[in-house]
Amino acid sequence: MFCVSVNVIGGFHHRIPKSFVTNSVSAMAANSVRVAAAQMTSVADLAANFATSSRLVKEAASAGARLICFPEAFSYVGAKDGDSVSVAQPLDGPIMNQYRSLARDFSIWLSLGGFQEKGSDPQHLCNTHVIVDDTGKIRASYRKIHLFDVDVPGGRVYKESSFTEAGEDIIAVDSPIGRLGLSVCYDLRFPDLYQVLRFKHGAQVLLVPAAFTAVTGEAHWEILLRARAIENQCFVIAAAQAGKHNDKRESYGDTLIIDPWGTIVSRLPDRLSTGIAVADIDLSLVDSVREKMPIAKQRKPIDFWKAASL
Numbered sequence: 001m002f003c004v005s006v007n008v009i010g011g012f013h014h015r016i017p018k019s020f021v022t023n024s025v026s027a028m029a030a031n032s033v034r035v036a037a038a039q040m041t042s043v044a045d046l047a048a049n050f051a052t053s054s055r056l057v058k059e060a061a062s063a064g065a066r067l068i069c070f071p072e073a074f075s076y077v078g079a080k081d082g083d084s085v086s087v088a089q090p091l092d093g094p095i096m097n098q099y100r101s102l103a104r105d106f107s108i109w110l111s112l113g114g115f116q117e118k119g120s121d122p123q124h125l126c127n128t129h130v131i132v133d134d135t136g137k138i139r140a141s142y143r144k145i146h147l148f149d150v151d152v153p154g155g156r157v158y159k160e161s162s163f164t165e166a167g168e169d170i171i172a173v174d175s176p177i178g179r180l181g182l183s184v185c186y187d188l189r190f191p192d193l194y195q196v197l198r199f200k201h202g203a204q205v206l207l208v209p210a211a212f213t214a215v216t217g218e219a220h221w222e223i224l225l226r227a228r229a230i231e232n233q234c235f236v237i238a239a240a241q242a243g244k245h246n247d248k249r250e251s252y253g254d255t256l257i258i259d260p261w262g263t264i265v266s267r268l269p270d271r272l273s274t275g276i277a278v279a280d281i282d283l284s285l286v287d288s289v290r291e292k293m294p295i296a297k298q299r300k301p302i303d304f305w306k307a308a309s310l
Contacts, residue, residue, distance in 0.1 A: 034066060044077060053099070058106065063276070066176040068108060072185045077245040085125050113209020131180065142171035147160040152216060183207065203234055237257050
């Protein structure tokens with residue numbers, strides 16, 4: 001089933017204290033840019049996943065979105081850990097070129113979270129978040145820093161590091177909807193990354209493509225996303241894998257778009273459906289929240305905490 005959720009940010013001023021809003025509804029609408037976040041259930045079939053992605057890109061473009069964000073592992077989810085190494089390709093390979101053509105054909109930017117990029121040896125890949133512009137050019141790539149090596153309570157044991165190389169670089173890039181801070185899934189639990197993206201690299205919109213497990217998603221997904229939005233005064237776009245990929249793997253779903261005040265402004269009505277959540281982003285809301293609550297000026301430098309006594 002395909003679902004579309006549309007919420008226009010210019011219409012929810014009432015959720016934010018009036019003292020934090022400086023623009024009128026009409027002004028926000030005039031300056032806003034539409035974005036979409038995709039939700040899907042990827043499988044071990046590159047062609048099937050590309051077909052689903054193509055339909056979602058068409059929906060987003062028809063809705064007027066300038067950017068559509070895809071979840072982690074959008075192009076492939078294997079039956080077991082490590083299967084994705086067999087399909088890993090370089091960023092100039094045929095799989096990524098298909099998606100670059102999709103961006104060009106529909107004149108839309110793509111956030112491709114969690115692509116299986118070929119690693120430095122045959123046993124490893126990089127879990128890479130790729131930004132493609134509306135001409136099909138790759139504008140940025142971020143390799144996931146925090147790898148999911150976790151014994152999930154009540155679930156299975158994951159060891160992403162057994163087949164994935166950790167990245168080392170923090171990446172932000174300009175786009176039609178503002179300056180994007182890139183991350184992937186498990187990164188969400190490490191707030192330092194997002195603070196560096198916001199306070200050192202000027203991020204206005206944080207992208208969190210993910211394939212959260214059902215157990216951890218139910219417990220922490222929404223609250224962590226809203227916390228990252230609030231503490232960094234950024235929009236957060238979280239595109240999620242949803243439902244059963246195979247007999248062994250299930251993702252939580254619940255694709256969300258959140259404003260800098262921590263308000264959820266768009267989500268799919270069905271947490272497990274395939275579809276897009278759409279919202280209009282206006283960066284004047286970011287500026288307004290930051291001006292009225294100037295945490296960038298008030299936060300202490302790292303040297304302060306090093307010297308602080310207990």
